[in-house]
Amino acid sequence: MDIQHIIKERRSIFPDQYNGKPIDKSIIEQLLNAANCAPTHKLTEPWRFKVIQGETLEKLGLFLAETFKQTSGDKFSEFKYKKLKTNPTKAGAIIAICMARDPKESIPEWEEIAAVAMAVQNMWLTATALKLGAYWSSPGLITHMGNFFNLESNETCLGFFYLGHYDTPSPERIPSPIEAKTEWL
Known part of the structure; x- marks a missing residue:
């Protein structure tokens, strides 16, 4: 596949779509190297990954649930509790997406967040090329991940990159025309 085709094919493949087939360590290493x-x-x-x-x-599902x-107070939902508990178990692997802020703060934080997002996009495009499903989830509970992972004082969890083999992909995403989002000067 050429890069334009891979970019067009990239989409969110959700945990409910995964078929339970394990993911080889070598594939995960390919994603991390990308x-x-x-x-x-x-x-x-x-970027830091777990x-x-x-x-x-x-254990992750139970921790999230x-x-x-x-922390939910009167917004507790048994449905959401069960989803948080079971979704991680549907994945072949999850890569926690973390960011280690430069201790010198030599660049703005948003630039480091953007770099992490680009690293995730590289993983996602690689997963697409390998016909592996992927989904970036960033639940509000990520603010509590320091209680699950051993995060350094300058580290923040930005979400979870769910991975799984799938049989049926998500429908094709057809973006609105770029002309509506572009101003030529």
């Missing part, structure tokens, strides 16, 4: 090639201002390379597989997927239960 992420590591993202552009980064002043070479801060702020690969979650096997029994740790269940219980944290939701403890």
